[in-house]
Structures are given as structure tokens and as C-alpha cells.
Amino acid sequence: MTATHNETAAGLRPYKLLEGRFHRLAALNEAAGMLHWDMAAMMPPGGAETRAEQLAQLRLVCHEILADPAMAGLLGEAESRREELDPWAASNLHEMRRQWIHATALEPRLVEALSRASSRCEGIWREARPASDFAKVAPALGELLALVREAAAAKAARLGGGLYEALLDEYEPGGKTASIDAVFDDLAGFLPELRAKALEAQMRRPAPLAAKGPFPTARQKALGERLMATVGFDFDHGRLDTSLHPFCGGTPDDVRITTRYDESDFASALMGVLHETGHALYERGLPQPWRYQPVGQARGMGIHESQSLLMEMQACRSKPFLAHLAPLLAEAFGHDDPAFTAENLLALYWRVKPGFIRVDADEVTYPSHVILRYRLERALIEGRMEIADLPAAWNEGMESLLGIRPPSDREGCLQDIHWYDGAFGYFPTYTLGAMTAAQLFDAAGRADPEIPARLGHGDFKPLLGWLRTHVHGLASSLPASEILTRATGRPLDAGVFKRHLERRYLHQA
Template identity: 40%
Template sequence: MDARTSYDELINLSKQTALLASCEALLSWEQQTYMPPGGVEHRGNQLALLAGMIHEQRTDPKIGDLLGELEASDLTGKPDAVEAVNIRELRRVYDRATKLPRALVEEFAKTTTVAERCWAEARVKDNFPAFEPHLARIIDLSRQMAECYGYESSPYDALMDSYEPGATCEQVTALFGRIKEGLVPLVASIIASPKQPDESIVRRNYPVDRQEILGEAAAAAIGFDFQKGRLDRTAHPFCSTIGPGDIRLTTRYNPVYFNDSFFSILHEAGHGLYEQGLLEEHFGTPMGEAVSLGIHESQSRLWENAVGRSHSFWRHFYPRTRQVFHATLHDVALEDFHFAINRVKPSLVRVDADEVTYNLHVLIRFEVEQAMLSGDLPIADVPAAWNQKYQDYLGVTPPSSKDGCLQDVHWSIGAIGYFPTYTLGNVYAAQLMNQAEESLGSLDELYAAGEFHPLLTWLREQVHAHGQCYRSAELVERVTKKAPDETALLESLRSKFGQLYDL
């Protein structure tokens, strides 16, 4: 068999697995949006079966044989060629997958399906003890998976590698240290400033049906294609990729808090724009998949914050917002509204956090996850440890687990090692936005005119179209000519909030 024939066979197997995974994604999406509570056990069995089947396909010895043959062929001669990228990344997937026994994969899928439903109920009832045994089991299974994968320094590295290939605890810990050093004095200056926004503006009455209209309009305005996607309600916002032409966004609504749904929608739409920007002809192969969760988060945080919380965005969008919520905002000037949506205040809930304190929320989760995984933090002690870190880092103490350690869905779905990608995403986003400004000219002028397409086009050319051709750090450096670091992020925060708070 010649190399081209073998390559075509490998790609065909990869696409078959992707089709099966898309069925798994659809069931997972439906579980979090429309499935009745009574279906959780059956859904767990369905997802466990699918997880096992997907795992079996990914670990088919035929794939190993094909990869071995292709790695010795001239198809790998040019590292950034489509064929070479697919061969390299499919090898990575194959090597990791073959380290996990099918029974462990199925058990993990079933456990997290049940745990997610339990988490949703426990959060509503503020009942951490009800979720505790599920979390304990997830941590135990995560340890087993880390041991199967193998690692040099920390089991957390093995798990984080699933979301941000190549990232290590040592690197991320150092990054967080530098970011924290830069943020602490900025937060203190902002809190001490005599100029403060009227937070009550975003805490007025915002009817949910009108929030839905405005949120969908905003997502469409920045480029999300609703002919190839949709927006639904869930307990915790997320974006789910079913396949080409089918990207599902979700959000939650609070009738007396504007920010909750609006910026969640922009955040998830950012994820959706990335998925819609991946090349459809490469679906089911690494060249048609996102680089990493860090790059993915760079897209969501970019549209949510750099665009969606900018003054120029609201110069364009605020007149429409006042029309939709006329009874609520008829007496509120643009400047006051913009200041209110950008208020900086240590808070309890990550998804409600401002841009300045957000990374401290992520740091807390990063440290708690490592402690759970190492066994230094017993699961029963998680609420107390969480609360203490919030007091130490943000000066606030959660009054309940609902607004404390139960606020995020991630642990219930087994995403241990995911949280650092939010901060990595912020770092990447700041550098990408600096380069976009240099390449496109004044982005503020474009936003004020309602022109978001130039930025989206630039991102699709510079980021989306490359699939997994480059690792995160390499991609950012290729686009911005600078290795990723915290400099651009800290500078952008100091500039923006220095102006808002007259620092």
C-alpha cells in the first residue's frame, strides 16, 4: 500500500470516530438543556457505551500500524503541511488513548453523567454533601487516568495536557505568580478610588424574553451564524460543537442582572465563532479542530471583554439596548451604563467577575484542584478550603456552597485541569488584540460603526484556519511576533481601568 492510500485510510478512520463523537456531543448537549431528570441513569449508560466505542475506535491497532507506516513516508517532510499535521496530532491522540483501558473510559463517562445531574441539584439546594461522593469518585478516576498517561512532575500535568498540550504546573504557577503580583496593587487602587460606578444600573429589571432578543442580536452582530447554530438555556453556559453547521450555544438568565446572560452569550458566541471558523473540509481531523482550550478561551474572552465591554461597542449597541429595555434604561446615559458593566469589585462568582479580578478566581480553582488530586485536601474539606482562599485572595467569604465551590459545572463533568486555560486565554487574547489593532487600524472606530467583520475575518485567517497546525504558544508567537507572556494583559487592564477609575 502506498503512503497516499494509507493516509486516506487513516483520515477515513479519524472521520468515522469524529462522527461517533458528534453523537456523544449531541446527547451531552441535550442532557444539559432538555432531558428530564428521570433520564439521567439511562443517559449515563448511553454515554458510557458511546465513550467505550469511541475509545475502541481511537485505539484500533490498525491506526497504530498506519501511523508507523506514514511517519516513515515523505508525507511528514514538511511539518506544517496538512498531511504532516494530521499524522503528528493523530499520533498524539492515539498514544494517549492507548494508555487508557476501555473500562476506565466507560466508568468515567457514566460517573460524570450522573455527577453532572447531581451537581445541578446540589447547587440549587446548596447541598455540597450530596455532591461530595461524586466529586470524590471523579478525583479518584482522574488520578487513575493521570497514572495511565504518565507524567514527570505532577499528575496535574497529565490532566492539563488534555486541554493545553505541553503546559505544565510549573509554568502556569509562575505565570499566575506574575499576574497576581501585577493585579493586587491595581485592585487596591481601584477599590480606593473615589470614582465608582452605579452598580444598581445593571441590577434593575431586565425581562428575560427581552434579554433573549438582545443577546441573540449581539451574537449575530459579531458574526455568529444562526443558520448553523442556536442558543438555548442551561444551568451553566457552554458551547457545544455537534459538527459542521451545528454549533450550540447556551446561557442562563437572571431577570434582575443584565451582565449574567449578556456577557455569557458573547463569551459562548466567541467559542462558537472559532468553531464556525474551522475549515469544514477538515472536519474529523486535527486540521479541522481547535488548537487548545487556551486558544479557544482566547476567542471567547476576546469577544466578551475586549470587544463586548469596550466603550466603542456600546456606542453602537447602547441605543438598541435602550430600545429593548426602555423602561429600565431610559434615564441612564451611555457613560454610566458602560462604567457599570465594567465595575471592579471582589466577588464570589467567577462568571460574574470583572476583568481585573477574574484571574484570581481561576488561580483559586487551580490550587484547589491540585490539592484534591494530590490528596492534600480531603474532599469533605473543599468548601472550607475554597472559602479561605476567597477570603485570602479576594477579601470575600462565600455564605454558601452554591456561590462557593458548587458554582462551576467543570468538576461534575470531570474537567480537572481545564481552569488554567481561562487565564492562558486572557494572556493570548491580549496579545492577539494588540496585533489586530496594529494590522487593522483603529478597532474602536470599527466597533462604533457596528463593523465587527474585519476583526472576525482577521481572526479566521490568523487563528481559526490553522486548525492544530501549531501549538498554542507557537501560534501566538507566529501571529504577534512575541512569545506569550502576561505583559499585554496587564498593560491593557491598567490602561482601561486606569481611565475608568481616574487612577
């Protein structure tokens, strides 16, 4: 604080009033978050309708807090005296303005039309996907897209930047298409050759042994909880439960992660748990003093995904950690199974297998799925492509990026819910997260060369300590790009991720 006490008292009043309003907003959003968790993990089916009503009313209350006519004045007054705020408070004010813009940029008529159109489109999609019938959903998707583009234009007018960036900003605040294009083009040029070489090298190695199941849910869960504790999850401040789609919810003081179990496969729930634990550790590491303020919240989906992928892909699929894991698996599921060796776990968890479905993709092919979607959704939003052309463009993109062509739209442009639910601008965060994860893990290892080896002893403390300082504790005080630059010495580029893929998939290191 640079102002004197008297000036502070006078000058900060609008800012302090804003803090009070955003505090309430955050607490109510947390309440809604808990109800969402319950809906996925606990709620009996017959509770759906009343839960929707509770959430709708909470959402309305939250919207009214942001859309209150006094808000614009308070923001303007506080901003006119921004120089009196310390850097965190100034960032907080910046984030308040951003949230306010997103909440008020759209006329109520458009918000309602979007909500109706996306419910309708999603409903039709749920029938069109199994039938592989894109034509059935195309009209509804076209109507939804028109509204999304209208929303993008309204937000772009307030945020500055292009149409696509206005949508991206909700998931990746301050994200720029120019930077995404640069790293995605780099990666898209690199991946086909890497993939071919990795598959060739893989063919020369023995195929992984399948472990003998079944793997009882209770044991999978116990092992998952043991590994969560190893990684640093604090069960005084969180839980592990079961839901159809794994996610991380709750609040920083009460982080609820979920997974799903397949008793014929031990591998997927386990890595799913470690992935969500990465998200959970980020939430838990957000700074307590800013707990109910916008600046104290997670920076965006790119950084969030970097924390889950850093834990899952960089740390827990590393050679040292898989060596640590092998005897734990033997202990949990049977010592006599030859599948539970460090070598076999490498063969299993480092397997490359190009396929049509994004959510089943391995680390090497996943980015191609994302780059395809990013390019297509940008073209749609920017009016360079029609809905009718989507299936063909999808299939051509798959051919060129992944060398395979989906036999049907069900395995093509109908596979993901995102667009049909109105969520455009989300996809790139998956691969921004993967690249950010590689760059952060590399920087942590350069800052403390012991870090990778400690994982082999189940010791995540040095890694977690570094993340707490360089990522978690910064929350939204800086733009994502600045967090990364300060933590790693440079802005995001694809280089570290490319070297990581080469090392793991070509040199098996």
C-alpha cells in the same frame, strides 16, 4: 507534498487509512454533539434515560474505533514516513496519536471505575453543596481523586511530562505547568494592588443606575440575535436557543449557542450571548478542507476561551462598542430609561465587586478565583495536599488572593462542579484564555489601528478577518503557544492583560 506521486501512493496508504477512520470518528462525535445540544436545549425531561443510552452507545463505538488493535500499527507506519507528509498532514498525524493516547492509555477497568466514581461523587456533591457539608462528600472525592491520579500516571507515562500536565493535556494540548506558573504568579502578584486601586477609584464615581425592567425574554432574544449578526454570526449556519447553562455546541457548519434569560436583568444574557458568539465564530472559522480531521478541530480550551473572552471582554465591553450598544438597548427596552447611556453602561459593565463565587466574578477578580483552583488542584494531583485539608486551604487562598474569606464551604470549595465530576486540569484554561484574548486583541489593533474604532460603528469585519487568518483558520495545525507567538510576535505573558486591566479599571479608557 515532497514525495513523487508513486512514492506518495505507497507511503501515504497507512496515513490515508487513518484519515478515513478519523473522518468517521469526527462525524460520529458531531452526531453526539448535536444530541448533547438537544439534551440541554430541547429534550423533554422524560427523554433523559434513553438519551444517555444513545450517547453511551455512540461513545462506545467511537472508543472502539480508536482502540482498534490495527490502530497502533497504522500510526507507527504512518509516523515512520512522516517526512513525506505536508505540514498540515503531519500535524494531523500528531493529533491522531494524541487522541489515540488519551483513548487507550487507561485500562478499561480504570475507565469504568472513574466513570462510576465521578457519577457517585457528583451525586453526593449535589446534596453536600446546599448543606455546605464538605465532610459528606470528602470520602467520595478522595476515592475519585485516587483514581484520577492513577489515570494521570498512566497518561503521563505515555505523553511524557508530569501528572498534572497529563490531565491538562486533554483540555490544553501541550500545556506546561512551568509556563502557567510563570504567568499566574506574575498575575497573582499584580492583582491585589490593582483591585484595591480600582475599588478606590470606583468609589469616587457614581454608582451605575439600574435600568427599569422587566425586560421581556422575546426582546432580549431579538436584541441578542441582532448583536450576534453584527458580530458576524451566520444564522444560515447556526441558532440561538435557551438552556439552563449557556454553552456553544453543534458543529462548525451548524453552530448552536444557548443562553438563559432573567427578565429582571438585561445585562447578563446579552453579554452571555456575545461570549458564546465568540466561541461560535471560532468553530465556524475552522478550515473546511480539514473539517473531519483532528487537525481541523479547535486548538484547545485556552484558545477557545480566548475567542469568547476576546468578543465579550475585549471587543463588546470596549468603550466604542458600549457607546454603539446604548441606543440599541434604549430601542429594545424603552427610550425613556436614563440607564441606557454609554456612561452608565461603562459603570455597569466595568464594575469591580470581589465576591466568593467564581461564575459571578468580574474581569478583575476572576483570575484570582482561577489561580486559587489551579494551585489547589495541582497540589491534590501531585500528592502535596490531602482532601481533608482542602476547605482550610481554600479559605486561606481566598484571603490571600482576594482579601475575603468565605463564610461557608458552599461559598467556598463546594461551589464548582469540576472536581466532584472528576475534571481536574480544566480551570487554568479560563485565565489562559483571558490573557490570550488581551494579547490577541492588542495585536489585532496594532496590525490594523482602525479595528477598535470600527467596533463603535458595529463593524466587526476587520477584527473577524484578522482572527480568521491568525487563529481560526489555523485550527490545530500548530501548538497553542506557536499560534499566539506567530499572531502577536511573542509567547504568552501577563503583560498585555495587566495593561488592559489598568487602562480599563484605573484610567477608565
